[in-house]
Amino acid sequence: MWPAASTWAAEATAVFVKEWRCELRTRYALSTLALFAFTTLVVVSVSLGPLGVARSQGSAVLPVLLWVILLFSVAAGLPRTFVQEEESQTATALRLSATPSALFCGKLAYGLTVIAALEALITPVYLAMMSLPVRSPGLLAVALAAAGYGLAAGSTLVAAIIAQARSKGTLFAVLAFPVLLPLLLLAVEITRDAVGGDPAGVALTQLILYDACVTTAGLMLFPAVWNP
Amino acid sequence: MESLTKTILPWLLWLWLVGVILGAFLYAPPAVGFRGSSRILFFHVPMAWVSFVAFLAAGVESLRYLYGGRAPRHDRSAAAAVELGLAFGVLATVTGALWAKVMWGAYWNWDPRQTSILVALLFYAAYLALRAALEDRETRARLSAAYAVLGLVVAPFLYFVMPRMAEFTLHPEPVINRTGKVDMDGKMVLVLMSSLAGFTALYFWLHNLQCRIAELAERRASLEGDRP
Amino acid sequence: MNAMNDVGGANGWILAVNLIVWTGIFLYLLHLNRKLRDMEKDR
Numbered sequence: 001m002w003p004a005a006s007t008w009a010a011e012a013t014a015v016f017v018k019e020w021r022c023e024l025r026t027r028y029a030l031s032t033l034a035l036f037a038f039t040t041l042v043v044v045s046v047s048l049g050p051l052g053v054a055r056s057q058g059s060a061v062l063p064v065l066l067w068v069i070l071l072f073s074v075a076a077g078l079p080r081t082f083v084q085e086e087e088s089q090t091a092t093a094l095r096l097s098a099t100p101s102a103l104f105c106g107k108l109a110y111g112l113t114v115i116a117a118l119e120a121l122i123t124p125v126y127l128a129m130m131s132l133p134v135r136s137p138g139l140l141a142v143a144l145a146a147a148g149y150g151l152a153a154g155s156t157l158v159a160a161i162i163a164q165a166r167s168k169g170t171l172f173a174v175l176a177f178p179v180l181l182p183l184l185l186l187a188v189e190i191t192r193d194a195v196g197g198d199p200a201g202v203a204l205t206q207l208i209l210y211d212a213c214v215t216t217a218g219l220m221l222f223p224a225v226w227n228p
Numbered sequence: 229m230e231s232l233t234k235t236i237l238p239w240l241l242w243l244w245l246v247g248v249i250l251g252a253f254l255y256a257p258p259a260v261g262f263r264g265s266s267r268i269l270f271f272h273v274p275m276a277w278v279s280f281v282a283f284l285a286a287g288v289e290s291l292r293y294l295y296g297g298r299a300p301r302h303d304r305s306a307a308a309a310v311e312l313g314l315a316f317g318v319l320a321t322v323t324g325a326l327w328a329k330v331m332w333g334a335y336w337n338w339d340p341r342q343t344s345i346l347v348a349l350l351f352y353a354a355y356l357a358l359r360a361a362l363e364d365r366e367t368r369a370r371l372s373a374a375y376a377v378l379g380l381v382v383a384p385f386l387y388f389v390m391p392r393m394a395e396f397t398l399h400p401e402p403v404i405n406r407t408g409k410v411d412m413d414g415k416m417v418l419v420l421m422s423s424l425a426g427f428t429a430l431y432f433w434l435h436n437l438q439c440r441i442a443e444l445a446e447r448r449a450s451l452e453g454d455r456p
Numbered sequence: 457m458n459a460m461n462d463v464g465g466a467n468g469w470i471l472a473v474n475l476i477v478w479t480g481i482f483l484y485l486l487h488l489n490r491k492l493r494d495m496e497k498d499r
Contacts, residue, residue, distance in 0.1 A: 157378065161371050165361040175358060175375065178351035179382060185343075210385060217381045221374045224294045228366070238489070242482045249478060253471045264467065437485065440492045 008102050015098060015106025019081065020113075029114065033077035037122050040069045045129045062132050063191035066123065067184050070151070071177075073118060078155045079172045081107050082163035091163075100223040104156065108218070111152035119144045135197030142204070143194060147187035150211045154179045157218040160225045183210060241433065245426045251419040259416065265330045268323055270419055274427035276320035276345060280383065281428060282313025283352065285435070287380030290373035301443070303369035306376055307359065308438035312431060314352045321345055344386040351379055 023029055044065050085091040094103060123144065127134065134140050158176040162168050189203040252270040259266035286309035293302035324342060325335040336342065355375055362368035 158375075161358070161375055162361075164367060164371060165358065167361055171357065171361055175354045178347050178354055179378065181347050181350075182382070182385060206385075213381045213385065214378075217378050221294075221377055224370060225374045228370070238482070238486055242479070245478055245482075246475060249471065249474045253467060253474075433485065437488055437492065440496065444492065444495055 011102035012106040016109045019110035029077045033073050036076045037073040059195050079159040082159040086163045100226050104222040108156045115148045136194045139194035143190040146207045150183040153214045248423045248426050256415045256419045268327045270423045272323040274423045275316045278427050278431045279313045279317035282309045283383045285309040286376045290376035293373045304442040310352050310355050317349045348386050
């Protein structure tokens with residue numbers, strides 16, 4: 001199925017490539033994610049746009065909604081990476097052929113690229129539809145990158161955990177949200193700073209620290225989660 | 229001799245906490261700037277502290293399980309710790325909300341500390357939900373242990389880093405404030421520390437009882453499983 | 457600040473209730489402990 005990999009990096013890349021190949025074949029996750037994100041976006045715009053939200057409140061409320069949209073889209077689309085393996089029973093083959101850490105990083109890289117694509121798609125549209133001027137676009141980009149990474153890392157690990165359980169859909173949300181919530185709170189704070197033109201406060205440091213912690217935990221725990 | 233200490237210790241604990249209760253109401257003065265309602269902190273703070281201790285214990289026991297031979301007693305211990313942590317955490321949140329109502333007029337203010345402990349509680353309820361969704365004993369132990377170790381990474385962040393770094397909080401300064409000095413009346417400190425010790429001892433007793441119950445239940449279940 | 461003034465009225469009641477509740481919990485835990493010990497003995 002995938003080439004015999006002699007180095008770790010080759011393995012991880014192989015996993016990454018295979019994920020995208022499968023995904024492009026069916027385009028399931030991408031379409032779910034995009035559709036979900038756009039639908040939520042429309043709902044938000046309709047309720048806040050025409051009915052109007054005061055300018056002053058807008059810059060406080062709108063950053064939150066952007067991240068809510070991203071969070072729910074991720075929850076809707078990302079767990080499939082592991083759930084599908086278990087369901088189509090390709091998981092056993094993976095367990096035999098891939099090193100756990102390489103597998104984790106391959107899947108994580110896939111998740112990252114999906115989230116990056118989502119963010120690139122949604123954010124400009126959101127900003128345009130809400131007429132939200134951003135004074136520090138650089139900071140916004142940093143927030144999107146850092147929090148996006150955190151979302152990917154956390155989601156990948158949790159997806160691996162729930163893939164072996166029943167009622168996977170709701171269970172993912174239940175398990176992932178407490179882990180991702182601090183991430184979201186920090187991202188919102190930084191986004192608010194970006195909109196208002198304020199310099200990034202401690203929130204950015206905390207966000208990066210959180211990312212580092214979740215990554216370490218993921219790399220350490222994934223072998224135990226993946227192999228019986 | 230050993231059974232003598234075993235009989236005396238619980239009574240000592242009883243006496244200790246009686247002393248704490250009396251101290252909280254008769255010995256310690258009301259906090260400066262607060263009213264008599266401040267006495268609740270002698271119970272609210274220790275309960276929040278115990279819930280944090282419980283979560284750490286769950287994480288440590290889970291590490292022991294995963295990397296120390298997969299012994300079922302560590303799994304039982306971790307689950308017991310989470311249950312107790314959740315119970316104490318709920319009590320801490322409720323007492324905190326009641327106090328908030330008296331002091332600041334509203335039960336919930338989205339104060340960073342309040343939010344943090346709420347997210348922590350969600351995390352541990354999620355742990356229990358995960359266990360409920362896994363039937364096989366070894367899979368359940370392994371995956372919930374992984375999630376608890378992830379919690380080890382998240383919990384200190386929630387309990388300590390985030391609340392302290394927020395710019396504005398309704399919570400009174402932590403006991404050892406930024407300058408490193410203790411900023412509370414001496415009598416209050418005494419009662420508070422005694423209460424912390426008492427509640428921690430109580431937690432360990434409860435945890436011990438819980439583990440024994442779980443082991444007996446497991447033993448009975450395996451016996452009944454053998455019956456035709 | 458003499459906290460003795462606070463006793464009596466609501467504070468006195470709360471104190472009593474606290475002591476009663478705690479003692480009740482304690483006795484229950486002792487009972488539980490005894491029961492578990494018995495169950496553990498007849499393996």
